[in-house]
Amino acid sequence: MRMTRIGTVYQLSFLPHFFPVNCYLVEEKNALTLIDAALPYSAKGIMQAVQSIGKPLTHIVLTHAHDDHVGALDALKRSLPHVPVSISVRDSHLLRGDRTLLANEPSSPIRGGVPKNIKTQPDQLLQEGDRLGSLEVISTPGHTPGSITLMDTRNRSLIAGDAFQIRGGIAVSGVLKLSFPFPALATWHPATALSSAKKLRELQPALLAVGHGKMLEQPNPAIDRAIAEAEDKMLARA
Numbered sequence: 001m002r003m004t005r006i007g008t009v010y011q012l013s014f015l016p017h018f019f020p021v022n023c024y025l026v027e028e029k030n031a032l033t034l035i036d037a038a039l040p041y042s043a044k045g046i047m048q049a050v051q052s053i054g055k056p057l058t059h060i061v062l063t064h065a066h067d068d069h070v071g072a073l074d075a076l077k078r079s080l081p082h083v084p085v086s087i088s089v090r091d092s093h094l095l096r097g098d099r100t101l102l103a104n105e106p107s108s109p110i111r112g113g114v115p116k117n118i119k120t121q122p123d124q125l126l127q128e129g130d131r132l133g134s135l136e137v138i139s140t141p142g143h144t145p146g147s148i149t150l151m152d153t154r155n156r157s158l159i160a161g162d163a164f165q166i167r168g169g170i171a172v173s174g175v176l177k178l179s180f181p182f183p184a185l186a187t188w189h190p191a192t193a194l195s196s197a198k199k200l201r202e203l204q205p206a207l208l209a210v211g212h213g214k215m216l217e218q219p220n221p222a223i224d225r226a227i228a229e230a231e232d233k234m235l236a237r238a
């Protein structure tokens with residue numbers, strides 16, 4: 001595991017050279033919030049990172065319910081049963097293995113690894129605008145129907161799950177990058193993901209932190225390029 005810090009955001013990266021999977025610790029005055037839970041074997045590394053920073057972990061929040069973002073959830077909840085787990089209302093269905101679409105959703109199959117036997121039930125179901133400490137919940141559907149981004153309101157850092165990928169070249173979720181195609185292949189609805197990418201761009205982020213790839217400071221020019229590329233691809237398809 002590799003740990004990198006920018007401001008209030010610590011990136012924990014597992015398999016950083018081969019198939020990088022990130023989760024994040026966000027530092028509050030007296031506590032830490034874990035965003036995503038990486039892979040099944042990541043629990044030990046996450047606990048060690050919490051100890052090395054030296055503040056208690058008081059929240060676990062999930063950007064979406066794909067396997068590589070919830071892997072260590074059950075192990076963490078066993079060690080820390082009092083720590084509440086939060087996920088969007090919509091992706092709480094995926095967390096319990098239910099891929100059924102809702103009546104108002106585009107009829108495109110939910111893709112990617114949806115967990116089959118996660119035991120943990122969320123303690124809190126999130127919606128747009130909810131707050132967890134310094135973090136604000138921003139609804140950013142597309143990669144999955146209930147994907148969310150967390151924004152640290154102190155410094156405009158975005159922890160965006162798979163709304164973008166950075167490994168293999170920055171891309172809006174759903175735009176295929178041949179050197180790292182997995183996030184695109186796991187994306188439910190690219191047009192919705194593009195709308196969410198534009199919504200995040202409007203927030204003028206100072207840091208972009210995603211599930212796969214290194215953190216990016218002052219990301220707006222790169223986000224603009226990624227949005228332009230996604231628009232080109234979308235037009236080519238239409």
Ligand SMILES: [Zn+2]
Pocket residue numbers: 064066069112143162183186
């Ligand atoms: Zn994903």
